Amino acid sequence: MRTALAAREVSSVYRLLRRTGVSQRQIAAMTGQSQSEVSEILKGRQVMAYDVLARIADGLGVPRGYMGLAYDEVTAIRVAVTREPSQPEESEEVKRREFLAHAAAVTVGANVLGTNSGSWVANPVQTPAPGRIGMTDVRQVEAATRALRSLDYQYGGGFCRDAVVAQLSWGQQMLGASGPEHVKTRLQVALADLYNLAGWTSFDIGLTDSARTHFGKALELAKAGGSEPLVANILYRMGRVYLHKESPNDALKMFQLGQIAAQESGSELAVAVICANQAWAYALMGKKEQTMQLIGRTRDEFARANLDDAEDWVKFFNETDVYAMIGTVHTVLAQTVDPMHTKFAIPALSRAIDSYGDEMTRSKAFNLSALATNHLLEGDIDHGARVGRTAVDLAESLKSSRVKDRLKPLLQEASKRRNNPDARDLADQITNLNVA
Structure with a gap:
């Protein structure tokens, strides 16, 4: 049962309950589903929606953490950065320099501003992985990310951040699993975008250190998956953190790295996003000429962009x-x-x-x-x-x-x-x- 719960194989969970004498009607009553829904799940229909999974866990009296749905102590160990009490807190300036060094090393292979990638980089404890993954597993990560991003847009990061982090716990398990190379590559990109969303929702509720941690992991996975447009998007979002903190100089450095990745990707839309944000940084610095040049380039790049073929993480623009x-x-x-x-x-x-x-x-x-x-x-x-x-x-x-x-x-x-x-x-x- 614990194995089925961890894999979110609800059909297996229900079959095990039926094997011990629990009727379909009882399962439906506990989980708030219709008997026909329970029947469909027993026949193999997958359950992917976060709110339905949470309702099933609660209805069955199962701790949400067993299904990777709660930001409990286990999840925190897997995905959150902890600092030893003996370690002094670093200044924000040092953290920014460390992140810039890490971002440069990931983006262009440069070793700048020192070799330490920073104590903010997450080193989560590896969790037991499924034996083998397929494209269906990857699509589940992608679908969860899309759904949670929609909640973020509509209600704010505070509404869904814990759910995003819980999804990371689930997705992280699959990195060590076996599977075809094309599946592993797509999984890296899918998890990179999920970490990207974790960084963004953390930023939205004021958790800057947590945001930096998740963006750092997102960068590594996006680069490993060969997705330059996503690398550009992650760097743009980290730059936005610094804009919000009224540090346009640091933001501009992020955007400049992001522009390298955007141009490498060949995506005019990714370039347009970076140009628009560079313009914002220059405006905050009071530099009108550079600002207006970049606004003009934003318009030009956007006019050339192929919006229909844009990937999810840049299609918002x-x-x-x-x-x-x-x-x-x-x-x-x-x-x-x-x-x-x-x-x-x-x-x-x-x-x-x-x-x-x-x-x-x-x-x-x-x-x-x-x-x-x-x-x-x-x-x-x-x-x-x-x-x-x-x-x-x-x-x-x-x-x-x-x-x-x-x-x-x-x-x-x-x-x-x-x-x-x-x-x-x-x-x-x-x-x-x-x-x-």
């Missing part, structure tokens, strides 16, 4: 995201260089916001916050406050500290205008959200 990035970059320039950039930021952000569906709640909140900031900069306080309140309402519905952090520029502009009652109310509303 569609026309809506191009407008969102252009609006974001001009918002930064409006704050740091020239308020006249609001005339470019507002239409771009408005177009992005109008295109977002309910499944992109977090992105919509980001852009509403930036749009409100631009309206305040233009002196349209009433409208800016109205848009800002919508952004705050969305932020309250998300389990994402990053969304709350991104409200800080809006809080700053609203606080400057506290003599206006609408601006004052908006500033108070943001402060009450624990942003200040």
Whole structure:
């Protein structure tokens, strides 16, 4: 039974229960399924959805950790970095240098800034692996990653991070299994993207060290699997961590490494993503000329990109995201260089916001916050406050500290205008959200 649970072979679990006298009707009652569903599973239908697996575990009284579904102590040992009490905590600057050295070594084979890849690199205890893996096992990892990424977009990293980490525990078991080389290669890429998502959801709730750990492992697996577009995507995401931490110089180094991988991949879409984020970094540094050059290149690369053939981890960068990035970059320039950039930021952000569906709640909140900031900069306080309140309402519905952090520029502009009652109310509303 433990073997069947660990492999998530629900059909085997149900057959074992039937063998000991548990009826289909009893299984259905315990797991919240219909009797016909139980019958289909007994005939071999696979169960892959995380929420269904969790409900089955809970209904049967099985610890979720037996199925790799819980971030319990066992999972933590397998996938989390632990630091010995005797080791002093490294400074953020040292951690960044170590990660850059590791990223450079993985991306271009360079040995720069020292040879130590850093104490943040995870060395998980190997778990018992299945004897042999096939493409079905890999597709399960890919399907789980897609489903969890959708939850992240809609509800924030805090809603699904533990589930992502639990999936890593399951996926990690398969790396030591035997199987055809093409299956192993695809598994490396699939697990790289799952680690990539673990890094992103960790970042979204403010766990920077955990994010760095997962991104580091993701880089290694993506490179081993020969996926340069995914290498570029991982480096872009780590650069975004540094942008969020107001360290554009460090972010730019990540993006420059990412650009090497993107160009090696031949993917114009991957190049466009990196260019857009490089523009953001330069905008934060107040360098308008470089910013505008990169915005232009973003448009050009995106226009040439083949969106239909794009892989999952870069397909998110569609026309809506191009407008969102252009609006974001001009918002930064409006704050740091020239308020006249609001005339470019507002239409771009408005177009992005109008295109977002309910499944992109977090992105919509980001852009509403930036749009409100631009309206305040233009002196349209009433409208800016109205848009800002919508952004705050969305932020309250998300389990994402990053969304709350991104409200800080809006809080700053609203606080400057506290003599206006609408601006004052908006500033108070943001402060009450624990942003200040």
